Amino acid sequence: MSTLKLPHHVPQAAEDCEQLQKAVKGWGTNEGLIISILGHRNAAQRKLIRETYAKTHGEDLLKVLDKELTSDFERLVHLWTLDTAERDAFLANEAIKKWTPSNRVLVEISCARSSEQLLAVRRSYHALYKKSIEEDVAHHTTGDFRKVLLLLVSSYRYEGEEVNLNSAKTEAKLLHDKISKKAYNDEDFIKIFATSSRAQINAVLNHYKDEFGKDINKDLKAADPKNEFLALLRATVKCLIHPEKYYAKVLRLAINGRGTNEGDLTRVVATRAEVDLKIIGDEYQRRNSVALDRAIGKDTSGDYEKMLLALLGQGDA
């Protein structure tokens, strides 16, 4: 469920472009006007605004905004204004280029999107970077991480509800067996996470719990809490089965840590506002006993705060 609030009467794209042009031209920038427009338009409307702006003013609105805005606010507006697949391709490329074992962006893009959405990201990646995403992953990541990430970004998971219960049993046993032997880079072990459908993985997890008494993610954590490779597998499971819990936790760590992690906060709000930010917010509140918008309001300020809260559905459209 989206948190985005649209006005009852959405202006024509040409009208929005005129207002945006006013906001960025001349002395000073009218950030409030930018937020009041872009913070209350859906993906299709933003796309049309960008196209119309390019036609009318001969410039890419995104580049104009990048020049006028700064810092976290600039990044949030930039990510938000991008087309969904383009945004994910952009985030993936960033994550690949400065890849570290603790980076989870590629897992999010591979596992918390639909199969067709991931294909759209791969198409955008071609268009933007003149390479395939798997080529760049193979080039910039290493070892067991590369093994898993290559399969994840290339996956096109089946999305039907059919489940093979026999396989689920065998796979649950295999997972338990490999975890107890610490054989985390075993190929049979990895392929369950990297290729199965959500329904099938869910069946495997249920069997795992029935048979061995614990959630697999608990066992993966207990096996070695500091191991980043296991953390990546846990993120894979969570993004596939409970994306709202996964994202609520990312927000929790971004907000509640020492200082705010604006990178994570911006990414989650920009990528989920039109998807499930409402549910993520509910999950956040349940776990932290404070509303997400209040927590964000306390931790951020200025135009950045205003834009975040607009995307969270606060205030009038």
Added chain:
Amino acid sequence: MSTLKLPHHVPQAAEDCEQLQKAVKGWGTNEGLIISILGHRNAAQRKLIRETYAKTHGEDLLKVLDKELTSDFERLVHLWTLDTAERDAFLANEAIKKWTPSNRVLVEISCARSSEQLLAVRRSYHALYKKSIEEDVAHHTTGDFRKVLLLLVSSYRYEGEEVNLNSAKTEAKLLHDKISKKAYNDEDFIKIFATSSRAQINAVLNHYKDEFGKDINKDLKAADPKNEFLALLRATVKCLIHPEKYYAKVLRLAINGRGTNEGDLTRVVATRAEVDLKIIGDEYQRRNSVALDRAIGKDTSGDYEKMLLALLGQGDA
């Protein structure tokens, strides 16, 4: 270039269906009539015929044909009548289920198709088998073969002409180095074959030849002529860069061996007739000093021969 010959005036699908219905109903089957229709209709026309037949007669034309026809002729008509992506999904599924190290069908489907065509195959695979192709590959193949095949079937190669010459040099050296150390399952080695664009692989091969004096495929063969894994890598390179040579050789082995390999012959003709069978035929003739249709005519007989030759463009449409 296609070898398919269409009639000047293509009948309406309803008319074709009526004729096909005549050919299959009553005493005996009129194979000649079936060949004269299906052997001279392109993919879009065959699709429409199948749809129209299902609407008019309440049955799947393919099932009706399977019941009436037999043996190699049945299989050729079946493969040919299938929609392109469905046909590849069907062939991939067969190849996966009875997978052997010498099977090259998955390489063909991964590397001798466009990136978008491979995606279409993966979509058809979901629809037909309620699973992803990568799930089945992971389940049925093993070892180093699995490693490569998983990446191949999941690839979405960049198709632009841009080439990174520095990478090409580095990669050519790496390939040479790994081959001389017999480190064929090295992940950096494998990923060059599995993820690079055609243009990039071509640049790597050119550098390889300039630097080390030989075609990489020659070196891969010399390294161990009986090694099926190296043969698979050679097939990957050939399907990507010179599909017409790859297929001409498959035909050569299918026709010139002891007895005919109808499986290979049928698959190549059915999958390439509308793509590049003309060029494959020219390549075949250059290498074997006999025209492809003459060679096939000598090696086959009956309706199977007639249908093969129809797809090769012999006779009137």
